[in-house]
Each structure stands twice: as structure tokens, then as C-alpha cells.
Amino acid sequence: MTSARVEILDPLLGAEGAEAMLRLCEGFGGYGSYAEDKTNAVELAPELAQRHDAAVNFVRTGGRFGRREDPRVLAARTNYFRETYAYDDDVHEGISPFMHHEAFLDAARRVHGRPLVVPNIVYANLLVPGQELSVHTDVPEFRGANRKRLPQWLMVVMHHSGLFDAWRRRIATGIAYFGRCEGGRLAYYPDGAEGAPRTLAAKHDTAAVLDTDSVFHGVDRVAETKPLPPLRPGMRLLFEDGGWTVRDGEKALARYDRDEVRFSVSWKAYCYADEAEQRLVESHADDLALPGILERLEADLRERGRLAGERPADADFALLMIDEYVRFPQPEPAAAPAAAASS
Numbered sequence: 612m613t614s615a616r617v618e619i620l621d622p623l624l625g626a627e628g629a630e631a632m633l634r635l636c637e638g639f640g641g642y643g644s645y646a647e648d649k650t651n652a653v654e655l656a657p658e659l660a661q662r663h664d665a666a667v668n669f670v671r672t673g674g675r676f677g678r679r680e681d682p683r684v685l686a687a688r689t690n691y692f693r694e695t696y697a698y699d700d701d702v703h704e705g706i707s708p709f710m711h712h713e714a715f716l717d718a719a720r721r722v723h724g725r726p727l728v729v730p731n732i733v734y735a736n737l738l739v740p741g742q743e744l745s746v747h748t749d750v751p752e753f754r755g756a757n758r759k760r761l762p763q764w765l766m767v768v769m770h771h772s773g774l775f776d777a778w779r780r781r782i783a784t785g786i787a788y789f790g791r792c793e794g795g796r797l798a799y800y801p802d803g804a805e806g807a808p809r810t811l812a813a814k815h816d817t818a819a820v821l822d823t824d825s826v827f828h829g830v831d832r833v834a835e836t837k838p839l840p841p842l843r844p845g846m847r848l849l850f851e852d853g854g855w856t857v858r859d860g861e862k863a864l865a866r867y868d869r870d871e872v873r874f875s876v877s878w879k880a881y882c883y884a885d886e887a888e889q890r891l892v893e894s895h896a897d898d899l900a901l902p903g904i905l906e907r908l909e910a911d912l913r914e915r916g917r918l919a920g921e922r923p924a925d926a927d928f929a930l931l932m933i934d935e936y937v938r939f940p941q942p943e944p945a946a947a948p949a950a951a952a953s954s
């Protein structure tokens with residue numbers, strides 16, 4: 612396969628613009644933990660986590676370096692903080708110049724080879740010392756299938772199966788870094804799960820633009836300058852008195868300097884071949900629907916020899932699909948023993 616295109620923007624905004632993003636981040640005040648979004652309208656195998664694929668892989672492999680740790684510690688490592696700066700027309704004051712930055716639009720055009728780029732989401736992600744993000748691909752979207760309607764693992768399965776490419780909405784993701792924390796490099800697999808990973812430092816005022824729905828990626832551990840607190844959903848990260856505090860209700864659990872916390876901003880844009888494609892999305896004329904999606908996957912599994920007889924119950928069917936289609940990169944074997952000893 613050819614390498615996926617990854618555009619690096621360095622510098623991204625320039626000194627003044629980058630400083631403004633840091634002030635915006637701090638001025639936003641508080642960030643919630645990235646709890647699971649269980650709001651999809653159609654229930655299918657509700658016993659599975661939304662990102663069952665990535666969570667199970669992380670616990671099974673111990674992440675990119677195969678570190679073996681208590682699942683509760685692994686959960687705290689990945690329970691990072693997020694808030695939304697823009698979602699469709701709901702745009703936080705001050706984020707517009709970033710959202711519509713010409714360099715992002717150009718890079719997105721190059722990533723997907725599509726000229727019509729429409730930014731729609733900006734998220735802020737904050738990781739404290741000792742946190743990391745397990746390797747995953749993002750939740751893709753299809754005409755008629757998105758995270759508001761269907762479980763996230765199903766969209767991931769759909770994309771990795773390759774069976775629904777004609778319906779996939781191309782999304783370019785920009786990941787921008789502001790601040791001066793140590794560690795927390797982006798690890799990504801531009802040559803697919805079998806290829807070697809590359810890493811990119813989370814350098815102040817730079818960004819990478821790529822198709823994160825297709826390219827596996829994760830975040831290496833942020834320098835563990837302080838012990839990792841037992842972070843759980845419901846906790847908050849607040850900017851107070853010139854630094855960051857993790858609070859569990861009123862109780863302060865940890866305190867960090869500005870430069871210990873990793874701040875990145877995720878930018879997402881739809882990329883269209885032309886206005887006709889944009890109109891097709893808006894008209895919902897050829898939207899996929901759940902019964903057809905499952906029939907197509909079932910037929911493919913039978914062809915591959917993975918299924919005979921009746922279709923299993925939803926949860927078992929889901930696990931079979933995740934196992935068959937979502938092939939994660941393997942941990943790096945050479946690094947495993949040393950990393951385990953030093954972690």
C-alpha cells in the first residue's frame with residue numbers, strides 16, 4: 612500500500628496566534644473527563660463499550676510498548692480531559708481564526724485530494740503527566756451512519772471492512788499542539804497496522820493533518836513528572852492561580868504547572884469532491900440504514916468462512932465483527948521488556 616498522506620504545519624499560527632490559543636485554553640476554565648458518549652439513538656449490543664475495539668486492545672496489549680499494568684491504572688492513564696470549542700454552528704468565541712485557518716484547509720485538500728473543505732468540529736484535549744492515548748482509529752462517518760445514530764464500534768468496523776467506502780464521508784483531522792510539555796508524542800502508522808510507526812513531537816505551534824479515521828494513531832505517555840492520580844470519569848481539570856488542578860468534586864487531587872500538561876486541539880473538516888457530493892449528503896437520498904449494514908457484513912463474514920448457520924446474538928455478532936475486521940498494530944516487541952521494567 613502507499614503511505615497515507617500526513618501534512619505537517621510548522622509553524623501553524625505564529626507566535627502571537629499560538630500564544631492566543633494558550634490563553635484561550637486557560638481562559639476556558641474547566642475541562643471534563645472524556646466520559647463515554649452513550650447517546651446513539653439505535654441500541655445494538657449495549658453491553659459493549661462504545662469503543663470496545665480500542666479499549667480491549669489496550670488492556671490486552673498494554674499499549675504501544677506492551678506495558679503490563681493493573682487495568683485501573685490503564686483506565687486512569689487514558690481518562691483524559693476534553694471540551695468542545697466548536698461543533699457545527701456552535702462556535703466558542705475566539706476560535707474562528709483557528710477553525711478557518713487557510714493552512715488547515717489547504718492541508719486537508721492535499722490529504723484527501725478533494726477541493727471542497729468544510730470545517731465543523733474543534734475539540735480541546737488535555738492530558739496530565741502519566742496519561743497516554745491508546746492506539747486507535749477515529750470514529751468515521753458514512754451517509755446515514757454516524758455516532759449520533761449508531762454505536763461507535765460499528766462505524767469503525769464498517770470502515771475497516773472496506774464494504775462501505777462508497778458511502779464514507781471523508782474527514783480530515785488536524786492535531787495542533789500548543790505549550791511546552793515533555794513527552795506525549797503522537798505515534799502513527801502511515802503504512803498501515805503492519806507498517807512501522809512514526810512519531811511526532813508535540814511541539815508548540817505545530818500541527819499534523821491526516822485521515823485519522825484510517826491511520827492508526829495514539830499518544831505516547833506524557834512525562835510522568837508527578838504520580839498519576841486515580842483519574843475517573845466525572846473529575847475535572849481546572850486552570851486556577853496560574854496552573855492546573857485536577858478536582859474530584861471540591862477535593863484537589865493533583866496540581867500541575869502550565870508546562871506539565873499536554874494541550875492539543877483537534878480540528879475536523881468534511882472534504883467533498885464537489886458540490887454534488889455535498890448535496891447528496893444533505894439530501895439523505897442514498898443513506899445507509901442499520902438492517903442493510905448488518906446484512907452486508909453478515910454476507911461478507913459468511914464468504915470469509917467466519918460465519919455459518921444462524922446470525923449470532925447481537926453482542927456475539929459484534930465481537931466477531933470487531934475481531935475479523937479491526938486489525939490493530941502489534942506492540943513493539945523489542946521495547947516490551949525494558950518498558951515494562953521502567954514504567
Ligand SMILES: [Fe+2]
Pocket residue numbers: 747748749823828
Ligand atoms: Fe484519535
